[in-house]
Amino acid sequence: MTVYECSASMRSFLKDLPKCEHHLHLEGSLEPDLLYPLAQRNNITLPEQFPKTVQELEERYTRFEDLQDFLNFYYIGCEVLLQEEDFFDLAWAYFKRSAAQGLKHAEVFFDPQSHTSRGVAIETVVSGFQKACVKALQELHISSKLIMCLLRHTPIEECKATLESSRVLFETGQLHALGLDSAEKPFPPELFTECYATAKEFHPDVKLTAHAGEEGDSTYVENALDLLNVTRIDHGVNSAQDPELMARLARENIMLTMCPLSNVKLQVVKDVSELPFDKFLDAGISFSLNSDDPAYFGGYILDNYVAVQTRFNWDMQTWKKVVKQTIEGSWCDAKRKNELHLLLDAVMEKYGNTL
Numbered sequence: 001m002t003v004y005e006c007s008a009s010m011r012s013f014l015k016d017l018p019k020c021e022h023h024l025h026l027e028g029s030l031e032p033d034l035l036y037p038l039a040q041r042n043n044i045t046l047p048e049q050f051p052k053t054v055q056e057l058e059e060r061y062t063r064f065e066d067l068q069d070f071l072n073f074y075y076i077g078c079e080v081l082l083q084e085e086d087f088f089d090l091a092w093a094y095f096k097r098s099a100a101q102g103l104k105h106a107e108v109f110f111d112p113q114s115h116t117s118r119g120v121a122i123e124t125v126v127s128g129f130q131k132a133c134v135k136a137l138q139e140l141h142i143s144s145k146l147i148m149c150l151l152r153h154t155p156i157e158e159c160k161a162t163l164e165s166s167r168v169l170f171e172t173g174q175l176h177a178l179g180l181d182s183a184e185k186p187f188p189p190e191l192f193t194e195c196y197a198t199a200k201e202f203h204p205d206v207k208l209t210a211h212a213g214e215e216g217d218s219t220y221v222e223n224a225l226d227l228l229n230v231t232r233i234d235h236g237v238n239s240a241q242d243p244e245l246m247a248r249l250a251r252e253n254i255m256l257t258m259c260p261l262s263n264v265k266l267q268v269v270k271d272v273s274e275l276p277f278d279k280f281l282d283a284g285i286s287f288s289l290n291s292d293d294p295a296y297f298g299g300y301i302l303d304n305y306v307a308v309q310t311r312f313n314w315d316m317q318t319w320k321k322v323v324k325q326t327i328e329g330s331w332c333d334a335k336r337k338n339e340l341h342l343l344l345d346a347v348m349e350k351y352g353n354t355l
C-alpha cells in the first residue's frame, strides 16, 4: 500500500489550513467499524459472499478494479442504513473525523434512491443528516450544505419521482444542490436534461453539479455544462484531454472537485503524480481537493492534501492559492466565505516563511 508522507511541519500547515470539502458522499464515509454494528442494530443480513469481519472488509477495500467494482460494495454498505439515527451516526462520524483534519466547511452528497428503494422515506434520510449538520456547526464549527444526487444507473422515471419527492426540501432550502453520481460511462449527462431543468424550477437558488470526466471522456464534462447547466464539475480529471474545454473552464470559472486518493484507488490514474493539477493551475482553472468516499479509499481530506504535497511539493503560496479558490468556489454565503478567508490569512501569518 502506498504511504504518503511529508515533513511534520508541512503536515501541520496543511492540517491548519481552513479546508472546504465539495466532493464527499456521506454513504461513502461508512467505515467498516460502523457498518457491522449498524447491520446488527437493524437486523440486516449481509450477502453470503460479503466479507465477515472489519479486517477482511478493509483488506478488500484496498483493491478495487474500477468504479463499478467499488460501487458494488458501496450499495451493499447503504443497506445497513434504515433509521434516522443511522443517518445521523454516519454523518456525525464523518464530521468528527474531518474536524480533526481541519475541515471548516462541507458540501456533502447523499443518494436518496439507495434508501428509498428499500422503503426508507427521504425525510428520514434528510432529517438524520440535518441533525448531524446542526451539531457539526454548534460543536465543531463546521458549516455545511446538502447535495442530493440522482443515481444515473436507475430508470429516468425513478429519478423524476425522486426529484418530485424532494420538491419541498429544495423549496425550503433544506437541500442546496442537485448532483449526479454512480456508473458514469453508460449513462451520459444528456439523459438527465429534464431532471436538471426541473430542479432549477424548484427554486432559482438551487445549485447544479454533476460527476463528469471521471471514467467518461472530456465530452461528458462539456455535455454536463451545455445540457445540464451545471456550474461545478465533480472530478473532471479528463477535462485535461481537451485544451479548448480547459480554456472554457477557466473563462466560465467552473470549479472541478478533484479527488486524488479516489482516482488512484479506482485506477483512473496509477499515481497521484499523474493528476493534472499543475496544468490546471497554469490554465487558471479552479479546483478543490476532496476525499470522495473516504471509508473506501483510505483517506479523509487532510490525507488527500498530504498525498498531493508528497507528489507536487507545492510551496506555501501555491497552497494559499488553492485554498483561496476552494473557499471562493464554495456555496456558502459571503459572510462565511469572509470568515474562512480570515482563517486562511491567520494560518499564513502563523507559518510565515518557515516552510
Ligand code: HPA
Residues within 6 Å of the ligand: 025, 028, 067, 074, 181, 182, 183, 211, 214, 262, 292, 293
Ligand atoms: O466516486 C464516485 N463516482 C461515482 N459515483 C459515486 N458514488 C459514490 N461515489 C462515487
Ligand SMILES: [Zn+2]
Residues within 6 Å of the ligand: 023, 025, 181, 211, 234, 292
Ligand atoms: Zn464522487
